[in-house]
Amino acid sequence: MTTPIAPDVISLRGITKAFPGVVANDHISLDIVSGQVHCLLGENGAGKSTLISILAGMQQPDSGTIAINGVPAAINSPKVAVDYGIGVVHQHSTLVPAFTVLENLMLGESGLMLEKKRAVERLDELAELLGAQIDPNVLASDLGLGQQQQVEIAKAIWKGSRLLILDEPTSMLTPQAIEHLAESVDRVKRQGLAVVFITHKLREAYSMGDCVTVLRGGRNVGHISVEELASYDEQQAQDAILSAMFGEDIATVGADAAELAGATAATREIQAIDLDRRAVRLSLAGVSSRGNSRDVEVSDVTLELHEGEILGIAGIDGHGQGALAEVVAGQRTAHAGRVNFDGEDVTRLGVRRRQQLGIRYVTDDRLHEGTIGSMSVALNLVVKRIGQRPFWRFGQIQRKAVDAEAAAQIAKYEIRTPSPATRAGTLSGGNIQKILLARELTNGAQLVVVNKPTYGLDLKTVHLVREILIDFAAKGGSVLLLSTDLDELVELSHRIEIVSSGRIVGSVANDGPGTAEKVGQYMTGAIEGVH
Amino acid sequence: MGAEHQRGRKALDEVVRSVLPVVLALVVAGLIILAMGSNPLDFFAGVWTYGVTGSNWQRSLVLMAPLLIVAVGLIVAFRGQLWNLGYNGQYLLGAVVASGFGPYLFDAMPVWLATIVIFLGSLLVGAIWSLVPSILKARYGTNEIITSLVMSFIGIGVANLLIKGPFKDTTTPQPQTAVIGDENLLAYIPGTSIHVGLIIALVLAVVAQFVFSRTSFGLRMDIFGASPKAARHVGINSTWMVILLFALSSGLIAFAGAVDVLGQYSYQRANWNPHYGDAVMPFVFLARLSPIAAIPLVGFYAVLATGGTLAAQQAGLNVDFLLVIVGLILIFMTITEYVGERRRLGQSYLPPGLRRTLARPFQTGAARKES
Numbered sequence: 071m072t073t074p075i076a077p078d079v080i081s082l083r084g085i086t087k088a089f090p091g092v093v094a095n096d097h098i099s100l101d102i103v104s105g106q107v108h109c110l111l112g113e114n115g116a117g118k119s120t121l122i123s124i125l126a127g128m129q130q131p132d133s134g135t136i137a138i139n140g141v142p143a144a145i146n147s148p149k150v151a152v153d154y155g156i157g158v159v160h161q162h163s164t165l166v167p168a169f170t171v172l173e174n175l176m177l178g179e180s181g182l183m184l185e186k187k188r189a190v191e192r193l194d195e196l197a198e199l200l201g202a203q204i205d206p207n208v209l210a211s212d213l214g215l216g217q218q219q220q221v222e223i224a225k226a227i228w229k230g231s232r233l234l235i236l237d238e239p240t241s242m243l244t245p246q247a248i249e250h251l252a253e254s255v256d257r258v259k260r261q262g263l264a265v266v267f268i269t270h271k272l273r274e275a276y277s278m279g280d281c282v283t284v285l286r287g288g289r290n291v292g293h294i295s296v297e298e299l300a301s302y303d304e305q306q307a308q309d310a311i312l313s314a315m316f317g318e319d320i321a322t323v324g325a326d327a328a329e330l331a332g333a334t335a336a337t338r339e340i341q342a343i344d345l346d347r348r349a350v351r352l353s354l355a356g357v358s359s360r361g362n363s364r365d366v367e368v369s370d371v372t373l374e375l376h377e378g379e380i381l382g383i384a385g386i387d388g389h390g391q392g393a394l395a396e397v398v399a400g401q402r403t404a405h406a407g408r409v410n411f412d413g414e415d416v417t418r419l420g421v422r423r424r425q426q427l428g429i430r431y432v433t434d435d436r437l438h439e440g441t442i443g444s445m446s447v448a449l450n451l452v453v454k455r456i457g458q459r460p461f462w463r464f465g466q467i468q469r470k471a472v473d474a475e476a477a478a479q480i481a482k483y484e485i486r487t488p489s490p491a492t493r494a495g496t497l498s499g500g501n502i503q504k505i506l507l508a509r510e511l512t513n514g515a516q517l518v519v520v521n522k523p524t525y526g527l528d529l530k531t532v533h534l535v536r537e538i539l540i541d542f543a544a545k546g547g548s549v550l551l552l553s554t555d556l557d558e559l560v561e562l563s564h565r566i567e568i569v570s571s572g573r574i575v576g577s578v579a580n581d582g583p584g585t586a587e588k589v590g591q592y593m594t595g596a597i598e599g600v601h
Numbered sequence: 602m603g604a605e606h607q608r609g610r611k612a613l614d615e616v617v618r619s620v621l622p623v624v625l626a627l628v629v630a631g632l633i634i635l636a637m638g639s640n641p642l643d644f645f646a647g648v649w650t651y652g653v654t655g656s657n658w659q660r661s662l663v664l665m666a667p668l669l670i671v672a673v674g675l676i677v678a679f680r681g682q683l684w685n686l687g688y689n690g691q692y693l694l695g696a697v698v699a700s701g702f703g704p705y706l707f708d709a710m711p712v713w714l715a716t717i718v719i720f721l722g723s724l725l726v727g728a729i730w731s732l733v734p735s736i737l738k739a740r741y742g743t744n745e746i747i748t749s750l751v752m753s754f755i756g757i758g759v760a761n762l763l764i765k766g767p768f769k770d771t772t773t774p775q776p777q778t779a780v781i782g783d784e785n786l787l788a789y790i791p792g793t794s795i796h797v798g799l800i801i802a803l804v805l806a807v808v809a810q811f812v813f814s815r816t817s818f819g820l821r822m823d824i825f826g827a828s829p830k831a832a833r834h835v836g837i838n839s840t841w842m843v844i845l846l847f848a849l850s851s852g853l854i855a856f857a858g859a860v861d862v863l864g865q866y867s868y869q870r871a872n873w874n875p876h877y878g879d880a881v882m883p884f885v886f887l888a889r890l891s892p893i894a895a896i897p898l899v900g901f902y903a904v905l906a907t908g909g910t911l912a913a914q915q916a917g918l919n920v921d922f923l924l925v926i927v928g929l930i931l932i933f934m935t936i937t938e939y940v941g942e943r944r945r946l947g948q949s950y951l952p953p954g955l956r957r958t959l960a961r962p963f964q965t966g967a968a969r970k971e972s
Contacts, residue, residue: 401833421836431834439830445823453824454835457817465816 078104078139078232078264080125080156085134087120094120095131096288102233104264106296107255109279111269111311113529114499117288118268122235125266126158127151138232152178157226158235163218165225167211174210175225196224199261200254215386216247223254227263234258235266240274241554244386245590252278271557272315276307284314291315316529336557338580340380340540343564348376350413351548352398352429352517357407359397366390368397368572370407375517380539380549382563382580384556384589390572391552392434395519398550399431400424411517425454428516432506432523434552436499440506443495447487448476450494451509479508483538500531507538517548524558536562556586568592614941619887619894622937623901626929633925639916647915652908659795665903666798667692667861671877672895673802673809674853675885680813681846682826687734687749688854688878690756694730695723695855697760699862700778700869701768707785715785719859727855728848730756735847739840745847757874764871776871787864796864805853806892813892822846854878880906880924883931902927 080102087095094117102108112118123129125136127145136143138154145151151158165174176189190206197204202220213221219239226234236255240248255278259265269275275282281299284292292314299307352375359367368390375381385391396402398409400421409417416424433440441450452461452472460471476490483504487497494505503523510518520539524532539562543549553559559566560580566589568576576592578585631641652661671688678685685691699719706715734748770779787796813819825832825842832839857877862869884902888894909923 400836420838421834425836433834435830438828439834442824442827442831444827449820453820453831456820456835462817465818467815467817467820 077262080233080264081137081140082121082125083135083137085121085124085131085136087124087129087131093288095124095134097134098285098288098290099134100283100290100293102264102266104232105259105262106280107259107265107267107278109267109269109275109282110285111272111275111282111315112285113270113315114526115528116285118285119237120288121285122158122237122266122268125151125156125233125235127156152229155230155232156235157228157231157233159219159222159226159237159239161237161239161241163210163222165210165218165221168209170207170209171204171213171221172206174221175206175228177225178228192228193224196227199257200224201257202250202254216243216250219243219247219251220254223258227258231263233264233266235268237268238270239267240269240271244593245556245587246594248274272308272311275311276304282307282311284311286315336560336586337583338563338585339536339561340543340564342581343376343378345376345379345564348378350374351377351379351411352550353408353410354398355408355410357397357404357409359393359402360405361393361396361402365392366572368393368569371397371569371572371574372407373567373574375548375550377548378543378546379565380543380551380563382559382566383550383552383569384559384566384593385552385554385569386593387554389570391521391554391569393572394569395431395433395521395550395552398517398519399429401431422454428514430510430515430518432503432510432518432520434521434523434525436502436506437495441494441502444493446491447480447485447494447497447505448472448490450505451476451479454509455513479505479512483508484534500527503527503531503535507535511538511542511547515542515547517550518542519550519552521552522554523551524553524555556589559589560585615889618937618941619889619898622883622887622930622933623898625933625937626926629929629933630922630926634916634918634922637918639918644909644912644916644918647912648905648908650908651911652904652906656794657907658904659793661900661903661907662795662799663865664907665900666796666802666864667857667875668877668881668903669799669802669806669896669899670857670860671854672881672885672888672899673805673892674850674857675878675881676809676888676890676892676895677853678846678850679885680826680890681822681842682829683735683738683843683846683850684746685731685734685749685847685850685854686746686878687731687753687756687851689874689876690753690760691727691730691851691854692858692877693760693874694726694756695858696862696866696869697763697768697778697858698723698726698855699859700781700866701763703781703785703863704779707781712785716787716863719863720856723855723859724852727852730855731847731851732844735844738847739843749847760869761871764869770868778868780868781863783867785863786867787860798860798864801860802857803896806896809892880927883927883934887930887934 081100082102083099085095085098086093096117098117098121100108110118110121120129124131125145127148127150130146136145143154145154145156166177169177172186172189172193175193176184176186179185193204193206200220200223202217204217204221204224210218210221223234223236239251243251255265255267267275267278279299281296282294283290292310294302294307294310302310354371354373357371358369361367366389371394373381383391383394393402397404400416400419400423404417407417408415411424411427411429416427416429419427437443442453445453449472452475455461457465461468461475473490479485480487480490485497485501485504485508487501494502497505523539524535527535536558539549539551551559551562563580566578566580566585567574568578568589570593578588578592627645631645634641634644651657671692675685675688702722703715703719706718709715710718730752731749733752734743734745737743737748738745764778765776768778770777772779787798789796790800813822821832821837821842824835825837825839829839832842880902881899884898885895888898905926906923909926910920913920913922
């Protein structure tokens with residue numbers, strides 16, 4: 071790879087892309103310069119993903135141009151993007167788990183014969199560049215998450231890259247792994263590559279970026295140039311970014327703005343409670359699960375959840391959180407151990423019986439599991455009470471009762487929908503999440519399991535969802551909060567347990583600064599330590 | 602008013618999407634007939650003459666009875682997103698229950714009781730025959746399209762073996778079952794020569810529509826069809842749902858076979874297979890899996906098939922030409938759906954790649970002008 075004398079510039083001019091009902095990118099212009107880390111900041115739905123999929127050739131803009139060093143470049147397929155040297159590391163792993171590292175890296179090879187020897191050399195070169203040790207013959211599924219990401223980066227710049235795009239690379243990483251990543255990004259940058267770093271956390275933008283562009287509602291609402299960012303102190307930079315990120319909304323979100331934007335380290339927001347004086351609502355004793363699916367099962371999990379308590383479960387995504395939630399909700403059977411609810415053994419009860427007892431579950435798969443997209447909002451709101459009065463009498467649906475219930479919930483939870491008869495799948499993610507919360511928290515809810523409750527939501531809804539959960543706990547409800555967002559866990563939980571490979575590997579009381587680091591240590595020790 | 606207007610447009614859109622493919626298929630079929638040197642107008646006039654006029658409409662309605670029951674059976678499975686393609690085997694096994702046991706049962710007990718025993722027997726045989734694909738599907742996630750299809754081939758073979766073996770009428774050299782006497786067949790609707798199977802079919806369609814749209818079971822079924830994950834989430838036992846829907850579907854299709862034998866054929870020949878399921882399949886989708894909406898569409902096909910058989914012969918075409926029309930309907934249905942869906946989403950009708958290629962010559966021209 072040669073370092074160019076004059077810096078490469080990729081300039082985007084007036085990029086516009088509309089989808090039915092939403093303008094994802096509205097005349098976005100920005101310059102990406104080699105040797106710089108360009109941070110793209112914005113909440114969910116701000117248009118970051120659309121912009122990078124346009125750069126990666128996966129979407130075509132409706133209008134606007136992309137030029138590389140002044141020469142117009144029509145990036146109309148991912149292959150063209152690769153030929154231009156644009157590599158993307160997606161938020162979720164794109165490695166084939168059953169292939170080795172080397173095979174994964176060679177997926178894009180176009181030659182007739184596989185040139186393994188040259189590939190190994192190239193991998194050595196890149197490993198040195200990234201400052202990472204990568205064994206070419208290990209299966210991708212055996213890698214830790216931090217290592218997987220290093221391989222993804224190597225894959226993205228495999229063909230001598232010009233631009234490396236990292237899409238929310240820190241969302242799955244422990245604090246320790248984020249530091250490693252920052253080092254690698256720095257080395258890549260010094261090699262003369264341009265880096266686009268996408269995040270919704272302000273402090274990452276500040277610490278890793280050379281310049282920052284803020285997107286909101288599909289528009290470029292603020293750019294802080296290299297010189298400006300260098301001249302600002304931390305507080306000035308924060309203020310500048312915050313006002314761009316929130317615009318007029320900053321008044322409604324108020325003092326929480328900085329926290330929502332991840333500007334500062336998270337602190338606990340919930341009132342302390344005396345656990346000894348609260349009755350135990352849910353207890354799991356040596357629970358192991360078994361299901362038909364291939365995801366990680368829980369094994370030998372023991373935990374207690376009290377009245378009015380929010381118990382956080384931290385862990386890397388896919389380490390048994392889904393199984394834990396389902397075992398409590400009754401969707402998955404426990405083949406060993408006992409699940410007690412208010413002193414009663416509910417191990418053998420199914421979803422509907424537990425639902426009636428007050429055990430509720432807000433799933434992380436809002437679109438396919440939590441709601442039925444093709445059905446109306448009204449039906450989705452009563453779908454857990456099928457066949458029950460007053461919505462069904464003698465097996466027949468009572469549309470008036472359903473509509474009345476729907477109207478009440480839509481008003482209470484401020485679900486923005488054209489009408490109760492609108493198909494749920496057409497609503498925004500935030501409003502779908504409100505449907506789930508409305509359905510699960512009403513009609514005698516005692517305990518709610520929430521899995522990644524704010525994942526993919528816009529900041530205002532994130533704020534609202536957290537308020538709803540805090541409020542629910544303050545009124546005596548119990549919350550089992552499963553999340554991959556450490557900041558969220560620290561803000562909401564009284565205690566945090568750490569899950570890894572389906573087992574609880576540690577427990578941290580959330581009673582002061584340093585909780586996130588302690589949790590991170592458990593996660594690192596349990597996951598990276600294996601390899 | 603806006604909402605009303607929109608609903609009106611949506612309803613119109615659905616009617617257009619159901620009828621347009623049939624019209625287009627008939628037009629293209631006409632062109633094919635023309636290309637083969639016959640007069641398409643003669644053919645369509647023949648369909649009308651032999652399918653509707655005189656007392657021919659009654660023959661069409663007799664054919665409609667089993668077709669409609671098969672359609673309802675398919676809809677039950679399809680609404681749950683279970684692709685029961687084993688209809689031919691299921692139909693023939695149900696028919697064999699009637700044609701094979703019928704002669705013995707009618708000798709042994711009153712007609713009404715024997716009829717009920719045959720109907721229940723065919724339902725049961727169909728349901729049991731579906732257990733292999735449905736249990737495999739529920740337990741191991743095996744693709745039911747393949748398993749039900751394979752079971753269908755086996756079912757057809759078993760039906761033929763039974764007709765040639767234990768159920769064979771020994772008084773004739775033909776491999777066929779004994780003829781059931783006219784007095785034991787299903788009664789006619791007074792004043793016509795249409796057997797009451799048609800009424801059974803219509804009632805079934807109406808009841809099914811009610812169950813699907815008004816009851817908690819119908820909603821559970823639709824949730825299961827829309828997303829098995831969501832079904833599990835709301836506490837629906839998906840294992841039972843798969844087995845139950847498959848059993849209902851298969852049972853109903855077998856029941857159609859029994860109705861057809863007791864209503865019309867009175868005996869069954871080996872290697873006979875009317876392929877009702879294949880013919881009814883596109884209409885089930887055109888009806889958007891609604892049993893009531895399927896009634897006129899199936900009725901249309903019954904006329905086309907009844908009149909078309911004779912009309913095709915007269916026009917010098919093979920009877921298989923009817924299947925060509927059915928195939929054309931399927932093709933145009935797919936195209937209409939695709940275009941309609943793009944239009945609903947406000948997208949262009951052309952796939953993006955093709956659009957760009959088509960637009961390119963104009964774009965470069967424009968760019969040149971600009972610079």
